[in-house]
Amino acid sequence: MEMSNVANNTATCPRCGGRGDVICQECQGTGETRNVFWVVTGRCPTCATKKGFVICPKCLGEGRC
Numbered sequence: 001m002e003m004s005n006v007a008n009n010t011a012t013c014p015r016c017g018g019r020g021d022v023i024c025q026e027c028q029g030t031g032e033t034r035n036v037f038w039v040v041t042g043r044c045p046t047c048a049t050k051k052g053f054v055i056c057p058k059c060l061g062e063g064r065c
Contacts, residue, residue: 013064018063020062021061023053024044024050024053031043031052
C-alpha cells in the first residue's frame with residue numbers, strides 16, 4: 001500500500017471537521033420544528049436523535065474521509 005493512500009484514508013473530513021456530524025439544515029440546529037409564526041411545534045424529525053445535528057453525509061459519521 002502506498003503512503004499517499006494511507007494518508008487519504010485517514011484525513012479529517014473537511015465537511016464536519018472530524019466531528020462526524022453537521023448542523024441540521026431542516027431546523028438550523030435548534031432541534032425543533034416551528035410554524036409560520038416561529039412558534040415551536042415539536043421536535044425536528046430530521047435530527048430527533050442528535051438534537052440539532054445530523055450525521056455528516058460526506059464521511060457518514062466517521063469524521064475521516
